[in-house]
Amino acid sequence: MQPTSHAFKANVDKALGDATLQTALGLAMLGFGPKRRSAVERLPEFEALREEGRRIKNQTLEHLDYYLETFERNVTRWGGKVHWCRTPGEAREAVLAICRSVDAKTVTKGKSMIAEEIALNDFLEENKITPVETDLGEYIIQLRHEPPSHLIAPAFHLLKEQVADVFRSSHTELDPARSLVEPRVLCDEAREILRPKFLAADVGITGANCLVAETGSSIIVTNEGNGDLTQTLPKIHIVLASLEKIVPTLEDATTILRLLARSATGQEFSTYTTMSTGPRRDGDLDGPEQYHVILLDNGRSAMLGTEFQDMLRCIRCAACINHCPVFSAVGGHAYGWVYPGPMGSVLTPKLVGVAEAGHLPNASTFCGRCESVCPVKIPLPKMMRHWREREFEQKLSPAPYRFGLSAWAFLATRPALYQALTGVAMRVLAAFGKRRGHFRSLPLAGGWTSVRDMPAPQGRSFQSLWAERQKAKAGR
Amino acid sequence: MSGREDILGGIRKALKRGPLDAAAAAVLDARLAAPARNLIPARATSLDHPGQVELFVAMAEEVQTTVDRVAALADVPQAVAAYLASENLPADLVASPDPVLDDIPWAERPMLRLRRGKAEGGDKVGLTPAFAAVAETGTLMLISGPQNPTTINFLPDTHIVVLRADQIVASYEDGWTLLRQRQAAAGDAALPRTVNFITGPSRTGDIEQRMQLGAHGPRRLHIVLVGDGAAERPAGERPG
Amino acid sequence: MPEQPIRVGLFVTCLVDLFRPTVGFAAVKLLEDCGCIVEVPRAQTCCGQPSYNSGDRADTKAIARQVIAAFAGFDYVVAPSGSCAGMIRSHYPELFADEPEMATQVQHLAQRTYELVSFLTDVMGVTGVAARYDGIATYHDACSGLRELGVKDQPRRLLRSVAGLKIAELPGAEICCGFGGTFCIKYPAISDRMVGDKATEIVATGADTLLAGDLGCLLNMAGKLTRRGTAVRVRHVAEVLAGMTDEVLPIGAPDEAVS
Numbered sequence: 014m015q016p017t018s019h020a021f022k023a024n025v026d027k028a029l030g031d032a033t034l035q036t037a038l039g040l041a042m043l044g045f046g047p048k049r050r051s052a053v054e055r056l057p058e059f060e061a062l063r064e065e066g067r068r069i070k071n072q073t074l075e076h077l078d079y080y081l082e083t084f085e086r087n088v089t090r091w092g093g094k095v096h097w098c099r100t101p102g103e104a105r106e107a108v109l110a111i112c113r114s115v116d117a118k119t120v121t122k123g124k125s126m127i128a129e130e131i132a133l134n135d136f137l138e139e140n141k142i143t144p145v146e147t148d149l150g151e152y153i154i155q156l157r158h159e160p161p162s163h164l165i166a167p168a169f170h171l172l173k174e175q176v177a178d179v180f181r182s183s184h185t186e187l188d189p190a191r192s193l194v195e196p197r198v199l200c201d202e203a204r205e206i207l208r209p210k211f212l213a214a215d216v217g218i219t220g221a222n223c224l225v226a227e228t229g230s231s232i233i234v235t236n237e238g239n240g241d242l243t244q245t246l247p248k249i250h251i252v253l254a255s256l257e258k259i260v261p262t263l264e265d266a267t268t269i270l271r272l273l274a275r276s277a278t279g280q281e282f283s284t285y286t287t288m289s290t291g292p293r294r295d296g297d298l299d300g301p302e303q304y305h306v307i308l309l310d311n312g313r314s315a316m317l318g319t320e321f322q323d324m325l326r327c328i329r330c331a332a333c334i335n336h337c338p339v340f341s342a343v344g345g346h347a348y349g350w351v352y353p354g355p356m357g358s359v360l361t362p363k364l365v366g367v368a369e370a371g372h373l374p375n376a377s378t379f380c381g382r383c384e385s386v387c388p389v390k391i392p393l394p395k396m397m398r399h400w401r402e403r404e405f406e407q408k409l410s411p412a413p414y415r416f417g418l419s420a421w422a423f424l425a426t427r428p429a430l431y432q433a434l435t436g437v438a439m440r441v442l443a444a445f446g447k448r449r450g451h452f453r454s455l456p457l458a459g460g461w462t463s464v465r466d467m468p469a470p471q472g473r474s475f476q477s478l479w480a481e482r483q484k485a486k487a488g489r
Numbered sequence: 490m491s492g493r494e495d496i497l498g499g500i501r502k503a504l505k506r507g508p509l510d511a512a513a514a515a516v517l518d519a520r521l522a523a524p525a526r527n528l529i530p531a532r533a534t535s536l537d538h539p540g541q542v543e544l545f546v547a548m549a550e551e552v553q554t555t556v557d558r559v560a561a562l563a564d565v566p567q568a569v570a571a572y573l574a575s576e577n578l579p580a581d582l583v584a585s586p587d588p589v590l591d592d593i594p595w596a597e598r599p600m601l602r603l604r605r606g607k608a609e610g611g612d613k614v615g616l617t618p619a620f621a622a623v624a625e626t627g628t629l630m631l632i633s634g635p636q637n638p639t640t641i642n643f644l645p646d647t648h649i650v651v652l653r654a655d656q657i658v659a660s661y662e663d664g665w666t667l668l669r670q671r672q673a674a675a676g677d678a679a680l681p682r683t684v685n686f687i688t689g690p691s692r693t694g695d696i697e698q699r700m701q702l703g704a705h706g707p708r709r710l711h712i713v714l715v716g717d718g719a720a721e722r723p724a725g726e727r728p729g
Numbered sequence: 730m731p732e733q734p735i736r737v738g739l740f741v742t743c744l745v746d747l748f749r750p751t752v753g754f755a756a757v758k759l760l761e762d763c764g765c766i767v768e769v770p771r772a773q774t775c776c777g778q779p780s781y782n783s784g785d786r787a788d789t790k791a792i793a794r795q796v797i798a799a800f801a802g803f804d805y806v807v808a809p810s811g812s813c814a815g816m817i818r819s820h821y822p823e824l825f826a827d828e829p830e831m832a833t834q835v836q837h838l839a840q841r842t843y844e845l846v847s848f849l850t851d852v853m854g855v856t857g858v859a860a861r862y863d864g865i866a867t868y869h870d871a872c873s874g875l876r877e878l879g880v881k882d883q884p885r886r887l888l889r890s891v892a893g894l895k896i897a898e899l900p901g902a903e904i905c906c907g908f909g910g911t912f913c914i915k916y917p918a919i920s921d922r923m924v925g926d927k928a929t930e931i932v933a934t935g936a937d938t939l940l941a942g943d944l945g946c947l948l949n950m951a952g953k954l955t956r957r958g959t960a961v962r963v964r965h966v967a968e969v970l971a972g973m974t975d976e977v978l979p980i981g982a983p984d985e986a987v988s
Contacts, residue, residue: 025918041698058530065527078500079509079517091680097493149704150695166695173696196696200704207705212610227521228680238691238706241643245683256496261517262524263665270661271530278694281548282626285706286686293682296635298586298607300682310496317503338905342922376916378909378923379782380872395823401784410783414915418780422788425743425774426795432774439747451955451981460914464921465952468748468963468981475741475750479769 014160016365018349021372028343038344041169045335048279066272066389069265070326080226080259087229091291093304101131104309117215123240124148125220127253129351145210147239149203156183162345164331165277170344217243221254223266230290234283250301255309257325272388276330320399324359326389333383355383355393362400371409374400436474443472526662533624533659541624542718545657548627552689554710566598568713583608584616587636607638615645621664622657630664633683648707654718737765738803742813743775744944755971756809756845763853770799776813806842809967810943811874814844819877844874850883857890860972867899867936871943884966897934908949924953940966951981
């Protein structure tokens with residue numbers, strides 16, 4: 014998808030003014046925090062597991078080349094193939110070549126953020142291959158021709174009435190007068206419609222929550238079972254994964270999985286956790302005949318050794334998103350690309366450029382809630398600050414803002430001048446603001462007073478009053 | 490330069506080193522050859538086996554799995570028939586060709602019609618054994634193979650699993666250990682294409698975050714739990 | 730109480746210095762009440778957060794060097810703000826990570842720097858104060874204090890000792906008020922939504938007073954509450970703990986005596 018992150022402010026205004034979106038956001042965001050909290054409270058070892066997760070990911074990154082090569086060796090050993098792709102373009106071409114090799118007409122897809130990142134659906138359609146999203150949320154937004162608004166709940170910005178509308182306009186083979194009021198009915202309808210598509214698909218594409226070097230396996234986690242039908246029924250299973258998904262062993266993957274569901278949905282464990290290794294074995298009655306792993310770099314290897322390396326620990330649980338007050342206010346689409354919320358505010362500038370996505374790392378109060386819930390302890394605010402540093406170095410922030418900052422720093426490093434100037438300013442402000450106690454508007458403070466009053470200062474500065482007190486004390 | 494060499498070269502450049510030397514690689518090889526366990530929560534490992542069985546049942550029921558406990562394999566046909574009747578389900582089942590299921594006296598319930606093989610689109614009820622089960626979260630561990638097609642776990646609306654209580658282990662790690670022991674015993678070919686950890690019936694919260702059962706996989710997951718696990722597992726099958 | 734009186738350097742913070750000196754005097758009183766000798770270095774202005782959070786490391790370092798020099802030699806450094814104390818405690822070491830020759834002094838300062846209420850309770854062992862405040866207060870946990878310094882229970886413990894004061898807990902007390910330093914002027918629409926939600930929650934508690942430990946957040950919330958025309962009195966927690974609420978009107982409140 015074409016990023017619209019540069020239009021973040023306009024996106025925000027639109028989101029804040031969209032009453033339906035705000036209702037849906039309100040409904041959805043209520044559940045995430047409490048569900049995660051109760052799951053975490055139920056597991057006394059959770060904090061220690063976070064530290065374990067951080068350690069496992071860090072140690073893996075230190076030897077990333079070794080683990081990727083080992084992974085490939087084991088995938089090959091079990092009859093699969095790894096495709097190393099530097100760019101989204103290479104990944105798309107690799108997928109297309111595999112699809113063409115069996116003259117594929119339709120492709121079923123489990124949920125994959127990498128597929129979004131490489132804009133796979135549009136590409137397949139351009140090449141006369143029909144992609145069918147099978148995760149219910151992804152299916153809904155595919156029908157609506159819109160991108161996901163959340164990592165794990167892609168249609169969470171919609172109300173059930175909107176789902177009913179798009180089902181009615183898309184499933185024209187069904188009775189137009191049918192009732193679509195209940196979510197239960199909507200789920201059943203999607204199940205009915207998608208079942209034959211699962212059975213007919215030539216190729217199944219899934220993402221991966223982990224790649225396991227020890228065994229050459231990919232692991233996916235779903236609640237619906239769509240990923241399993243996607244990867245079991247067609248002749249070919251393609252796994253889309255970015256290279257930082259690798260972990261050394263099954264035990265390491267298990268630790269990540271213990272963190273994942275609790276952080277994401279507050280479940281003890283997701284309904285289906287599936288490990289796949291190669292194509293079907295001799296004698297197997299089902300399963301794919303071919304197993305391919307598209308291993309995507311897309312700039313990730315270049316994050317190693319930089320201030321953004323910690324981001325490569327991310328397991329895409331969405332806890333940072335679910336606990337972000339900015340995301341809660343504006344939803345996912347405002348961020349303008351595939352990855353929303355705090356993790357997106359760090360990753361998106363890397364993937365689409367800081368000139369495009371410069372707003373995202375700035376649109377944070379650094380409240381730190383994201384870091385406090387991150388299952389692998391990624392210092393998200395710190396990395397957003399690193400982006401601000403890059404922007405500052407590249408002079409990407411607006412000139413008046415930069416001027417204001419320099420002026421403040423100039424004054425702040427000259428205490429006497431600072432005290433003289435601010436002392437006068439505050440006394441003037443205090444005199445004008447005394448009666449009402451606050452200002453409805455102030456010159457040069459429109460950003461503040463457009464939405465709230467500016468409380469008036471008390472009058473004299475602490476420093477001047479303190480000096481007086483010290484003098485009086487000395488004089489006694 | 491190929492993508493592979495380019496990516497690996499880029500990683501090494503970023504890590505400020507060349508390919509790992511033989512000694513460093515040997516250390517990592519050794520780690521992979523004998524995978525260490527990370528922290529495992531005490532929830533299940535602190536219990537004795539009967540306690541783990543109870544925990545398994547409680548955790549499974551918490552996620553809408555139904556569990557029926559019977560004393561012996563001989564009781565399974567009656568339990569399955571009763572369950573199907575109570576849920577108003579047909580008595581036609583697709584069942585794994587696993588010989589484990591042959592030990593069950595199905596003939597005593599001639600109303601139950603078992604077809605052995607992989608599942609097809611029209612199958613309503615599937616029946617499988619399990620490889621193991623994890624007490625920690627009430628999770629079943631199923632593996633694929635010529636006798637255990639994966640489709641049975643997902644295509645039918647109802648999935649019935651025959652599980653012996655002595656198959657219940659504390660943790661997923663115990664499950665991996667059992668899998669590795671099986672692989673070591675049978676040779677390399679024994680690493681299955683698919684390992685399914687299943688924790689309750691299929692579900693989705695994608696519409697207004699309200700949970701609905703039966704999204705794409707089974708609407709019902711029913712476990713017939715056989716025995717109390719008191720009989721010792723054969724020593725060779727004991728995990729870690 | 731130790732034999733040698735403890736020398737505390739008060740980091741006033743720029744907002745308290747300019748907007749609300751009473752908070753500084755309240756801090757001094759609370760520190761002196763538990764036996765500390767309080768000094769206020771003249772060569773202090775700002776902790777550097779505006780520059781730091783805007784990506785301007787060079788200016789941040791210049792400001793930080795000034796703070797480090799001004800506060801060398803105290804037993805402790807105390808700030809009536811979790812955000813400024815957190816800046817010195819958590820972020821200065823990171824800021825100077827590339828200057829090993831600074832490490833000792835930076836670490837030394839960082840380890841001795843505390844948020845006011847945390848210092849009173851965690852270091853000085855204060856369990857109660859001799860103050861009276863008649864009202865029902867709700868308390869907002871400002872983010873930096875909460876998540877960088879673990880300030881959560883400490884202010885509540887001391888507030889429970891204030892005569893006449895009842896506490897009505899604020900749902901979502903740990904959710905950001907939308908201040909975020911320059912964030913609130915760079916993204917006013919989002920900030921408005923956040924502080925608006927916060928104001929609604931505050932009013933719904935039925936409390937007549939809002940307390941918090943960071944003046945930036947307090948100015949933001951007070952500004953929204955007066956814009957909405959609510960009568961909630963907004964104060965820094967130190968004013969209440971020091972029993973100095975008679976000395977100054979609530980933040981943003983009109984002065985009825987001025988015609």
